[in-house]
Amino acid sequence: GQSLEQPSEVTAVEGAIVQINCTYQTSGFYGLSWYQQHDGGAPTFLSYNALDGLEETGRFSSFLSRSDSYGYLLLQELQMKDSASYFCAVRDGGGATNKLIFGTGTLLAVQP
């Protein structure tokens, strides 16, 4: 089957750094994405990794290792507004389809 596994919850304090891991098992692979969703809101796109390595976008960075079927989202200088759910996602079946498979989601709680 196809699955993306993430920790269900992570807690951290303001100003700290937190890493959210994602391991995937899919029939094809066409990049790993991360989405943020605040409670009651819409998922919003954060990042995309097509190749191995680290991609940085401001306080957020995302890493991919295709050989390990593994990636992570790194959030630095945590702020209260970062409290949200974070989902990794992989395009199913490689590049032939636009169907996204989403992970189970990680609820990040940032404490003062």
Added chain:
Amino acid sequence: DAGVIQSPRHEVTEMGQEVTLRCKPISGHDYLFWYRQTMMRGLELLIYFNNNVPIDDSGMPEDRFSAKMPNASFSTLKIQPSEPRDSAVYFCASRKLAGVGNEQFFGPGTRLTVL
């Protein structure tokens, strides 16, 4: 630019009634997606369209669900008859063909409650 627009934002109905959810994608986007989100099943794709043509409807749970996209600026998801287990948040999303990676733009969602 306006984002993806969905209506209604909230819908409460009784079991057996027909429910129609509406979506207006971002102008110029080539793909439209319908998702359902529940605590038990997470965020799952129901169906997606490319240039108004349904491409993959393998996620549609059963024949009670149907989706249409009569033109590039409008899509509907219909549930008939509705059941309590259909209670969920339904999201519509869109993207451009040449968009960044797997970036999709989500609407605010419709929270459906079937009593």
